[in-house]
Amino acid sequence: MNLTSLKFTNRDLLLIIDVQNDFVSGVLGTKRAQALIPDIAQFIRDFPGKKIFTMDTHQENYLSTQEGRNLPIIHTVEGTHGWELIDEIKALVTDEDIVFRKKAFGSMDLACKLIHHGSDYDNIYVIGFDTIYCVLSNVVIVKAAAPEVPIHVIASLCACASRETHKTALSVMKTLQVDIIDDDVLDNLPANEGEA
Secondary structure (H helix, E strand, O other): HHHHHHOOOOEEEEEEEEEEHHOOOOOOOHHHHHHHHHHHHHHHHHOOEEEEEEEOOOOOOHHHHHHHHHHOOOOOOOHHHHOOOOOHHHOOOOOOOEEEEEOOOOOHHHHHHHHHHHOOOOEEEEEEOOOOHHHHHHHHHHHHHOOOOOOEEEEEEEEEEEEHHHHHHHHHHHOOEEEEEOOHHHHHOOOEHHHO
């Protein structure tokens, strides 16, 4: 499916996953993520439905956590520049939007919201970073919390450290009956998205 063929309504929900400084230009950033920001910002501006933003949120003890021991790169520590939404995206957050701070790859606050209000939405669209970790984890949570709502991941508005892990994540989500939009864009990505 192609992004330009979609029609969005005010009964659709957009999940914007972790578009934070550390995932764009910081310690876990990629050139692809940087290049996507104008398109992500425009998509958010044009989207007529509800919006939920997530923010990966760690503390100073990150390296002593399970995630920190397995991914020993300090990132998105609450209160730091790297933790903040990038300026272009922060400027788009309105009082009507929801922002969830999450301590892990997936957001349990998002799960609770959708368990109680998932049927309010006709479709759920997902964009953001990092495809293999936080996008995938939140899609799995959304699928469990709102199993009858169609979920659509817009591949052309997601990024990961490598093309291979990006494709792997999209393949897993497709297996979970998630619609992958613009997945043909992957054919043009360099092997290491950091080199894009």
